[in-house]
Amino acid sequence: MYNAFFKRLIDLCIAFLAILLLSPIILVVTVGLYFANHGKPFFFQLRPGKNEKLFKIVKFKTMNDRTNEQGQLLPDVDRLTSLGAFVRKTSIDEIPQLFNILKGDMSLVGPRPLLPQYLPLYSEKQKRRHLVRPGITGWAQINGRNSISWNKKFELDVWYVDNLSFQTDLKVFFTTFNKVFKREGINQKGQATAEFFNGNN
Secondary structure, eight states: OIIIIIHHHHHHHHHHHHHHHHHHHHHHHHHHHHHHTTSOOEEEEEEEOGGGOEEEEEEEOOBOOOBOTTSOBOOHHHHBOHHHHHHHHTTGGGTTHHHHHHHTSOEEESOOOOOGGGGGGSOTTGGGGGGSOOEEEOTTGGGTGGGSOHHHHHHHHHHHHHTOOHHHHHHHHHHHHHHHHHTOSOSOTTOSSOOOOOSOO
16 A cells, blocks of 8 residues: 555655755755856756656756867766765755656655666566666665665665565665765765676676
8 A cells, every 4th residue: 555655645745845945955056057067957867767667867967078189078086076076975966856756757765766778787686676666765775875786786676675665765764864964875985976787796
C-alpha cells in the first residue's frame, strides 16, 4: 500500500512545499550560475527511471563548458567553478530535481538515476534497481555516496528495492540532512565527480 499509493502522495506534498520554501535559494543560485556559466544555470541530461524509461533530469550546472585548443572539454576538476563547488558541496545542485518529482519521473528516496550507457553493463541483479522510481537521495547515498565502489552502490540499491518501506524512507530522508551537513562522500578522492562505471568496478 505504501509503495503503491502513499509514497507518491508524500513525494508530491513534500516536493511542492520544498519548492515554495526554497524558492529564494533557487532564484539566487539560478542568477549566480547564469553569470558563472555564461547563461547556462541548469544541466539537463537523459537518465533511466523506473522500468528503465528515459527521462530528462534537471540539476544546477556546476561546471562550465571550457575547452582546450582542440575544442575538447577540459577535465571536470578544471571546469568546476567556485560557485559550482559550493553548490555541489552543499548538495544545492540537487534541488531542481524537485520538479522531476512533481512530473512523476523521480521520488524523494530511491536509487540515484545514472547514465543510460550503463544499462547494458548491469548484471541481472543490478538491473533490479530500476524496479522503483529513482530518488534525489537513497540508501546508497547515506551509506557512502561517491566514496564507495559501484558494486557496493548497486548492492545497496537492490537492498533498498527489496526492503522499501515508510520506515526505510524516513531513515534515509533524515540521515541525508546529517550527511549533507557533514559534506560526506560528495566526491571520489582526487576527482570532481564519480568515475564512470565500466561494468567491472
